[in-house]
Amino acid sequence: MAARGRECSIADALEVVGERWSLLALREVLLGERRFNQIAENTGASRDILAARLRKLVDAGVLEKRQYEDHPPRFEYLPTESAKALQPVLLGLMQWGDRFIRQGPPPTVYEHDCGEELRVNSVCAHCGEPIASRGLHAVRLGAVR
Amino acid sequence: MAARGRECSIADALEVVGERWSLLALREVLLGERRFNQIAENTGASRDILAARLRKLVDAGVLEKRQYEDHPPRFEYLPTESAKALQPVLLGLMQWGDRFIRQGPPPTVYEHDCGEELRVNSVCAHCGEPIASRGLHAVRLGAVR
DNA sequence: CCCATTGGGTTTGATAACACAACTCACTCG
DNA sequence: CGAGTGAGTTGTGTTATCAAACCCAATGGG
Numbered sequence: 001m002a003a004r005g006r007e008c009s010i011a012d013a014l015e016v017v018g019e020r021w022s023l024l025a026l027r028e029v030l031l032g033e034r035r036f037n038q039i040a041e042n043t044g045a046s047r048d049i050l051a052a053r054l055r056k057l058v059d060a061g062v063l064e065k066r067q068y069e070d071h072p073p074r075f076e077y078l079p080t081e082s083a084k085a086l087q088p089v090l091l092g093l094m095q096w097g098d099r100f101i102r103q104g105p106p107p108t109v110y111e112h113d114c115g116e117e118l119r120v121n122s123v124c125a126h127c128g129e130p131i132a133s134r135g136l137h138a139v140r141l142g143a144v145r
Numbered sequence: 146m147a148a149r150g151r152e153c154s155i156a157d158a159l160e161v162v163g164e165r166w167s168l169l170a171l172r173e174v175l176l177g178e179r180r181f182n183q184i185a186e187n188t189g190a191s192r193d194i195l196a197a198r199l200r201k202l203v204d205a206g207v208l209e210k211r212q213y214e215d216h217p218p219r220f221e222y223l224p225t226e227s228a229k230a231l232q233p234v235l236l237g238l239m240q241w242g243d244r245f246i247r248q249g250p251p252p253t254v255y256e257h258d259c260g261e262e263l264r265v266n267s268v269c270a271h272c273g274e275p276i277a278s279r280g281l282h283a284v285r286l287g288a289v290r
Numbered sequence: 291c292c293c294a295t296t297g298g299g300t301t302t303g304a305t306a307a308c309a310c311a312a313c314t315c316a317c318t319c320g
Numbered sequence: 321c322g323a324g325t326g327a328g329t330t331g332t333g334t335t336a337t338c339a340a341a342c343c344c345a346a347t348g349g350g
Contacts, residue, residue, distance in 0.1 A: 005189025007252045009242030010172055010235060016246055018165060020308080027155055031283060036327050042289050044150025046309050051328060061245070072317040074326060082245040084278035088267035089237040090155060091276070096234060097154030100206070100227040101161055107152045107287030113280040114272035121270040122233035127259035131236070133229035135258040138176060142252030144187050165337080181298050191338055196299060217345045219297060 007142030016060045021045040022053050023090065026079075029063060030087055034076035062086070091120045152287030161205045166190040167198050168235065171224075174208060175232055179221035207231070236265045 005011060017023055024043040033039050040050050054077060057063040064078045091110070098106040110118040122131045129135070150156060162168055169188040178184050185195050199222060202208040209223045236255070243251040255263040267276045274280070 005169065006173075006187045008169075008172070009239045009247050009251060009253065011169060011242075012246045013238045013242030014165070014168060018163075018168070020159075020163065023159060023163070024150065024153075024156060027153070028151075030278065031286070037325080040327095042151050044290075046311095047328070048310090048330085049308060052307095069326095072315080072326075075328095079278070082241075085245060086241055087278050088276050089234055089241060092234040092237055092267070093158045094154045096227075096231055097156075097158030100230065101157045102154050106154060107285075108154065108283060109285040110281050111284045112269045112271065112274070112276070114269060114274065116269070116271040117284075118276075118281055119270035120276060121268050121273075122237070123266050123268055124257045124259060124261070125264035125266040126257065126261040129257070129259065131233050131257070131263075131265060133175065133224070133232050136255050136263055138253060139256045139262075140252075140254040141176070145189075182296080185298095191340090192299065193301080193339095194337065214297095217297075217347085220299095 004145055006144045016056065016062065017086070019053060019056075021049060022057060023093075025050060025053055026057065026062065026083060026086065027090055029077050029079050030083060030090065034078065036075070036077075039077070057083075088120060091118070092122065095120055149290055151289045161201065161207065162231070164198065164201075166194055167202060168238075170195060170198055171202065171207065171228060171231065172235055174222050174224050175228060175235065179223065181220070181222075184222070202228075233265060236263070237267065240265055 017026065021043055025039055025045065028039045028042050033042060036047075036050070036054070039045075039054075040047055043050070045053070054063065054065070058065045058077075060082075061080055062082045064080050066076055066078055068074055068076050094106075094108065112118040123129060124131060162171065166188055170184055170190065173184045173187050178187060181192075181195070181199070184190075184199075185192055188195070190198070199208065199210070203210045203222075205227075206225055207227045209225050211221050211223055213219055213221050239251075239253065257263040268274060269276060
């Protein structure tokens with residue numbers, strides 16, 4: 001698709017999860033939904049598009065499609081390591097939506113195993129300091145094609 | 146648009162930044178690009194779509210459009226607090242792309258003010274532990290409309 | 291003066307993505 | 321036998337996206 005523009009892993013990531021419904025389908029799988037009909041209902045995606053998106057996510061290794069019944073054939077979608085690694089991004093997006101887009105209280109609340117309501121903090125893996133826009137700068141950039 | 150599906154801030158967030166080019170335009174603004182032509186070239190977006198996306202981001206309060214010259218009128222796009230708050234999400238997406246989608250070395254590298262190459266860690270704001278998929282569970286969910 | 295260039299878009303016409311409902315297939319259950 | 325479930329696919333429109341061309345105001349060079 002987009003063969004132009006800056007070479008960038010954000011762009012690459014969006015090739016896989018950047019289409020409408022992809023991230024919402026992923027949200028449902030990470031919430032524990034595994035079946036096509038449930039994912040369709042909970043996201044609101046139309047069935048044909050959802051089928052295409054799930055196929056793409058499976059092809060990209062984000063989901064695993066597993067047959068859990070032979071007669072009749074029935075399938076479920078499971079999160080891979082790749083999907084689980086994306087969960088903090090989803091949570092970050094959710095928190096951003098809670099704060100800057102939504103009006104009213106957050107519709108979805110998570111609890112961390114420490115017992116408290118979850119709020120995600122993004123910190124530098126080296127020094128542990130929270131990441132702020134002005135505390136970082138790009139030292140190498142992808143070339144613009 | 147999507148009036149159906151689970152009530153969810155991820156879905157709300159995607160209404161604003163979920164379309165193709167929105168996040169890439171935001172990436173450029175956060176990298177310091179401010180002018181329409183530069184953003185168009187660096188993302189690869191076509192000019193009409195980019196104009197629509199930028200308008201939407203401005204309307205949603207993610208970017209600020211400022212006139213920096215009167216004759217002829219010239220504009221620049223600046224990141225608001227909302228945009229800056231989204232940067233950790235962008236970085237998370239970039240890191241995920243680096244690790245699970247890309248082959249080869251990361252095209253873009255950031256440095257944190259602590260002097261080290263930036264890697265983002267998502268931790269629980271309360272206990273400071275890294276967030277793993279199995280260390281959390283939803284305690285309240287948005288209703289499915 | 292005349293022409294090209296820059297900046298910031300809008301218009302146009304073709305192509306691709308999407309939405310919605312209906313349909314299929316392979317069963318199971320009452 | 322008929323209804324229901326699960327997991328899609330097919331058919332038919334509508335909408336969005338794309339690339340290229342165009343517009344306008346000003347500025348710079350010959």
